[in-house]
Amino acid sequence: MEKKEYQKALDYYFQSLAISQKMKRKDHVRNAYEKISKAFKVLPDQEKADEYYKNFSFLNDSINTAEKKVLHIIVERLTPREKTEERNKTLLYISIAILSAIFLGILFFVSKAYIKNQKKKMSLSSRKMNSSRKKMSR
Secondary structure: OOOOEEEEEEHHHHHHHHHHHHHOHHHHHHHHHHHHHHHHHHHHOHHHHHHHHHHHHHHHHHHHHHHHHHHHHHHHHHHHHHHHHHHHHHHHHHHHHHHHHHHHHHHHHHHHHHHHHHHHHHOOOOOOOHHHHHHHHH
């Protein structure tokens, strides 16, 4: 239609419409109706432009309704899956927090025992040193 050969464009659009209808491609049929409507509007044949625009509009609404139904079904199926995934994530975070707390608790008690042991060793070694100094000073 860019070259303003509207009648030739209409011939191709009608061929496209026939092929699309045979293939049962509603989206292509819809597009063909829209292009045919625009071509008739430019020619000007408002009656046929309106007729094909109505066909386009009806099919467009039908396709949009079907797409919305499909999307609604997909969303309904995803919602429980998403809830399960969210629950699993929460359990994972709780498990990590509990394991971290246990690890930190063990680390705390082990380090406390290590420090206590070191203090005993130091106390024992300082006693030995004191006793050996006392023996030397006698």
